Amino acid sequence: MQFSFNWLQKLSQTKRSASQVAKDLTLRSFEVEGVEKWEVKLDKKIIVSQIKEIKKHPNADKLQIVKVDTGKKEITLVTGASNIKIGQKVPLALEGAKLPSGLKIKATRLRGIESKGMLCAEDELGVGNDHSGILILDSNAPLGKSIQEYFSLEKDNLLEIDILPNRAHDCLSYRGVAREIVAIEKRNFKDKIKKEAEKEWKKIISYPNTLPAKILTKDCFRYTGIKIKNFKVEPSPFWLQNYLRKSGIQPINNIVDITNYVMLETGQPLHAFDASLLKMPIIIRQAKKDEKIKLLDNQKIKLIGEEIIIADKEKPIALAGIMGGKESGIKSDTQEIIIEGASFNSSKIRFSSRLHNLTTEASYRFERDLDPNLTSLALSRALQLIKITGGNEVELENWIDIYPQKIKPWKIILSKQKVKDLLGVEIKEKTIKSILERLDLKVKNFSTQFEITIATERKDLQTPEDLIEEIGRFYGYENIQPQPLQEYIKLPRRNEKRFFEKIIKDVCVASGWDEIRGYSFYSQANAQVLKLDKKDHLKLLNPDNQEQAWMRQSLSVTLLKAARLNLSYFKEIKIFEIGKIYLKQKDVLPQEEEMLGALVSSENKQGEQFYKAKGLAENIFSRARLSDYYWNDNINDEKIPFFSHPSRKALIQNNKGEILGWVAEVNRKVLQYFGIKNQRVAILEINLSLLRKLSQEKRMYMPLAKFPPVNRDISLRVSRQTKVAEIESLIYETGGELLQEVDLFDMYINEEEGERALGFHLIFQSKERTLSSQEVEKLMQNIFKKLEKELGANIRK
Amino acid sequence: MLKNKLSQIKKEALAKIKATNSSKELENLRIQYLGKKSEFKKILRSIKDLASQEKKVIGPLANQIKENIEKTLQSRKEEIAEEKEKKEEWIDVTAPGKRNTLGHLHPLSIVQRDIEDIFVALGFEIADGPEIETEFYNFDAVNIPADHPGRDMQDTFWISQEKDRQPGSGIVLRTQTSSVQVRYMEKNKPPFRIIIPGRVFRNEATDASHEHTFHQFEVLVVGEKVNVANFLFVAEEFFTQFFQEKIKIRLRPSYFPFVEPGFEFDISCTSCGGKGCSVCQQTGWLEVGGAGMVHQNVFQTAGYPRNKYQGFAWGFGIERLAMMKYKIDDIRLFHSGDLRFIKQF
Structure with missing residues (x-):
């Protein structure tokens, strides 16, 4: 809410400057988000004048010829304004005057x-x-x-004060904030408004309480009204208009302005009806x-x-x-006029306000649960102001x-x-008592406790x-000294999930992949292109845009998407993300699976990207101590x-049939959709939740081999479709228990011959003895x- | 006489050895001065004919000179070999090294690790909870009932449900890591110290300082005597470690339904140390997050007896800390996937 500092000053009697008060409030009460100087300097050639005569312009329907009196002479001018009447006082910019906008008034012909x-x-x-x-003056x-x-x-100075929601009921008002200022300055608040209003209320109730009204709902807690006669609707005095303007409210006429002024002052909204238009009673x-x-506002609802x-x-x-x-x-x-001050169930007002999408100064306050005792105070104050302003x-x-x-x-x-236990500081009883008393609370001091009586305006004080x-x-709070924690604490248990995630990230980074983070949702269109829409997705009820739909x-x-973005800057990209996916399940909440996704993109057409992604997976499995897995190329799998x-x-997959993830090159259509040109892309996804479960962190030492290994290489040519995995398992099978390791070290594709040339490195070793070369030769x-018989391999001996 | 001659030989030999640059010439010099036909050998051979007194002088002198020449020859030989190596095996050490290029961790991962490391060292456990959460844990459990204006403060993403939603049984993308507070407390008894880092969502328009997806860090310490002074200590300790410079904490009153008292907390400006600069808009302070003493209603929801425990909770954005640490000016960069950004870390 925007506050005029002058008005606050008047109520609080503070001697501190606007910026000092702003600082005090920020530290003790509410954040002051801005202090803005308010100053209007007007040219002296803009003066008070009175309208003497209004005539229609002979040559223009929308213009009028007006004669105004400046006190010294009469001036004729042409205006387009329609709200003026003879006898009204209005501001006149004389010839030569300069308006704040810079416009200079010249004599002209219209x-x-x-x-x-x-x-x-x-x-x-x-x-x-x-x-x-035209602004109409007094x-x-x-x-x-x-x-x-x-x-x-x-x-x-205008102060933009961010009144906290739990204080809206008393501090969306000048009186409430003034009370805070006084309390901060360790003075006692002289609540003049309340005192005067109470006097006025006593006068009011000496009149007959015969205004017909009845409450037929439990959601209205109090209804207070007064009826006045002989009121003259006109512009309110300028000082009042000005305070409204400085608080962000547009002046309308004296009665509406007064109800708004009282609302700003006390926090209690009032409403004025034309009594002659009502068929009593009020219900x-x-x-x-x-x-x-x-x-x-002319809206029909x-x-x-x-x-x-x-x-x-x-x-x-x-x-x-x-x-x-x-x-x-x-x-x-x-x-x-009937002026009403009422108190309603805040959630009901909130409900109606939402329902009809109507937020007003009044609804904003009523929604925040006002003190019903304010209605009589506000009405009394309004009546006082009516009298003060010439009624x-x-x-x-x-x-x-x-x-x-x-x-x-x-x-x-x-x-x-x-008090001591929660704040962690010993504060003198006297200090506590005076702090609370300055907030209009009554304090009784007993030996081990205080008994505090809460003013009804402080609804937030309940515990x-x-x-x-x-x-x-x-x-x-700056007077509280930091103190180390006293409670005995066990060593923290390690968060295994995070620990594992950290290890995997480190493997990815060490393998040369860059980490990115993506959003948790995608659009329906994206899902359709990737044919992910075959699975039932969780959908957002209120996405801000379609990119956040699923x-x-x-x-x-x-x-x-990241690949597309980076193509313009990098020839090859290798990126990964560790994040959650969300799967529907029977429970109320979906299953959240921790996934690793990695993407490599480059120009190579021979499937290099696939092997790079696969290589990352192998590094990850190696670090995760996972050995039970294989690459299933059975492609008709869902x-x-x-x-x-x-x-x-x-x-x-592993031998239990569980699926740890997949590696695949992305098809052309999808690449085209994402605008990835002249590049091939492979993606790896691994279910980290499952991998963590399968990961063997515990290891046992294996004694070092006592006898030397024997190394041999095989170079062979096979048909294009013969798989390395088949060749390797045949070699292992034939090599028997002395064959410790088989590694592919070379692979060359000869497209013309429809062949592949492969090189394997073999290691033989025994735990009991040194192997003879004849023995190894025989195995080879x-x-x-x-290999020749079963796979038709052509071996270079 | 003989003595002079020997000295003459030595002087001449050493000079020539030092002057030569070729190992072949060096071998020639050895033959010339120490070989069988050399003048030196002649002199050695003639020693036996000398008078015994002269023998005692010339003998050792000759040996000494021999050793001296040999040693000089040897060291010159090594020098020449080394020079040759130096010249022939020169490589350009300014050419780039051979390596496997390393990837880069996301700055949020780096900052999150820093945060976790500091808290773990302070005895905190790292806790987790679901990103898609029930209305209950996200709101009601942390003292934000259905009609509370507090729900106004957050614009929430709701998950659409097939069945007609009963009021209060909605599913949301969690708006705050505080949703894990009651989940954790239901399973654990005080005293405890935990941190809850994680992804949260707000349904709001994005700009340089707003994102609908970001990360928060919840700190929750509960015991029987945990107080505001303890909170100040932990906060000061954490930020001082995190920024590697002395940081002061300033608390301001604020309101969050799940705490009472509630604070907004500021740290002394990391750019100017609190003197006032453009970064802190001359205030000397930077706003980092909200905090407070856990509301008894929250304890009660978790199944703890009322008024037995006290604790503090605080939450802040990890992005905000990363932005402060690395002077990043646009929050949207974090989820952009732009490698020009990522590769800087």
């Missing part, structure tokens, strides 16, 4: 009529935003006086289904039947706590106050030990902790992603024979 000045609207003077018509404004002087345009009730009301409304005998006259109706609103000729002929006719369950102050017992917060902030079940979308290349793909011959 459609043949000479115009020697300009009447000004609020925004043209720089005192507000209104441009709906009738007693002295002719000829400069507007600057007349307005006594004092300098001010506060739940709306009926399909009842209609036209609101003050249809009620669903759950809103609270103010009605007269026949129809709704206001949407309770939110906005009044147009028909019963104040008109320029209204003389009899001498105004007469109070009658009043009503329906308040079935009066809210009374409540008590909280606060243990002295508790001892709430009071400890008040003590803490006014004592000053919760992801694969990391591939993010990776492909588990393989649908967006892969027709043959460059494999599932990673067996291997050669098998």
Whole structure:
């Protein structure tokens, strides 16, 4: 909320500057988000004038010729404004005057009529935003006086204060914030408004309480109203208008301005009806289904039947706590007025406000649960202001106050030990007592505890902790010295999931892959292109845009998007992400699986990307101590992603049949969709949750071999389709237990011959003895024979 | 006489050895000065004919000179070999090294590890919870009832459910790591110290300082006497370690439904140390997060008796810390996948 510092100063009597007060409030109460200088400097040639004559312009429908009196002479000018009447006082910019916008007023001819000045609207003077018509001044404004002087345009500072939600009920008001300022400065708050209002209330209730009204809903806690006669609707005095403007509220007329002023001052919204337009009694009730009301902003709404409304005998006259109706609103000729101050169930107001998408200054406050005791205070204050601002002929006719369950102050017992225990500092009892008393709380001091009586305006104070917060902030958190934790604590258990994730990330980075992070959702369109939409997805109910529609079940979308982005800058990219995917299951919450996704993109067409991705997987499995897995190239399996290349793909499985993940080159159509040109892309996905379960961290030492190994190499040519895995397992099988290791060290594809040339490195070793070369030679011959016979291999001997 | 001659030979030999640059010439010099036909050998052979007194002088002198020449020959030989090696085996050490190029961790991973390491050293356990959460754990359990204005503060992503949703049984993308508080407390008894790092979501428009997806860090310490002074200690200790410089903490009143008292907390500006600069808008302080003393309602929801325990909780954005540490000016970079960004870390 925006506050005028001058107004706060008047209520709090602070001697500190605006910026000092802003700092104090930020440290002790609410963050002040900005302090802005408010100052209007007006040219002295802008003066108070009075309208003497208004004539239609002979040559233009929308223009009028106006004669104004400056006190010294009469000036004729042409204006387009329609809100002026003879006798009104208005601001006049004389020939030669410069407006705040920089515009210089010159004598000119408008459609043949000479115009020697300009009447000004609020925004043209720089005192507000209104441009709906000429600013109408008080009738007693002295002719000829400069507007600057007349307005006594004092300098001010506007404070943007972020009132916390739990204090909205008392601090969305000048009075509430002033009380905070006084308490911070360790002074006692002199609540003049309240005292004066209480006096006024006593006067009011000496009149008959015969204003007909009844409450028919449990959601209205109090209804207070007064009816006045002989009111004259006109612009309110400029000082009042100015305070409204500086608080961000547009002045309208004296009665509406006064109700708004009182709301700003006390936090209690009021509403004024034209009493002559009501068919008594006033009824506060739940709306009926399909009842209609036209609101003050001209919007017509249809009620669903759950809103609270103010009605007269026949129809709704206001949407309770939110906005009044147009028909019963104040008109320029209204003389009899009913002003109401009410208290409603905050959640009901909140409900109606959401339902009809209407937020007003009133609803904003009512939603935050106001103290019902404020209604009489605010009404009394309003009546006072009516009298102060020239309503001498105004007469109070009658009043009503329906308040079935009066809210009374409540008590909280606060243990002295508790204050010390929670804040971690010993504060003197005297200090505690005076802090609380400055907040209008009554404090009784007993030996081990305080008994505190809470003012009803402080709805937020319900528990001892709430009071400890008040003590803490006014004592000053900066006065609390840091102290190490005292509680005995065991060594923290290691978070195995995070630990594993960290190891895997390190393997990826050491293998040359860069880590990225992607969003947890993708669009339906993305899912369709990757044919991921065959699986049932979790969907967002309220996505901000279509990119956030579905919760992801694969990391591939993010990776492909990142690949596209980086293509312009890098020839080869290798990226990975560790993140969650979300799978529907029977439980209320979905299954969240931790996944690794990795993508490699480069120009090579021979499947290099596949092997790089596979290589990363092998590094990961090696670090995870996983040996039970194999590469399943059985391609008609549903588990393989649908967006892969027709043959460059494999599932990673273990012997229990569990699927750890897959590696695949991405097919052309998908690459095209993502705008990846002249590059081939392979993706690896591994289910880390499963891998962690299968990972063997415990290892046993194997004694070092005592006898030397014997190394042999085999070079062979086989048909293009003969798989390395087949060759290796045949070699192992034939080599027997002395064959320790077989490694592929060379692979060359001869497309023309339809052949592959392969080189394997073999290691023979025995645990018991040194192997003779004849022995190894014999095994090698067996291997050669098998390879030739069973796989048709052509061996280079 | 003989003595002079020997000295003459030595002087001449050493000079020539030092002057030569070729190993072949060096061998010639050895033959010339120490070979069988050399003048030196002649002199050696003639020693036996000398008078015994002269023998005693010339003998050792001759030996000494021989050793001297031999040693000089040897060291010159090594020098020449080394020079040859130096010249012939020169490589350009300014050419790049041979290596497997390393990848890069995401800056959020780096910062998260820093954070976790510091807290683990302080005796904290790392806890986790689901990213898709029930309305109950995300809101009700942390004292934000259905109608509470507190739910206003967060714009929430809701998951659509097939069946008509009963009020209060919605599924949300968690808006805060605080959703793990009650989950953890239901399974663990105080005293404990935990941190909960993780991904959270807010349904809001993105710009340089707002993202719908970001990471938070919840700190939760509960015991019987855990107080505001302890919170200040842990916060000061953490930030001082994290930024590797002395950091001061400033608490300001704030409101979060799951704590009472509630604080907004600032740290002394890491750019100017608190003097006031453009980074901290001349205030000397940087806002880092919200905190407070755990509300008794939260303990009660977790099944703890009321008023038995006290604790503090605090939460902040990991992105925000990374941005402060590396002076990153746009939060959207973190999830952009842009390697020009990632490769800087």
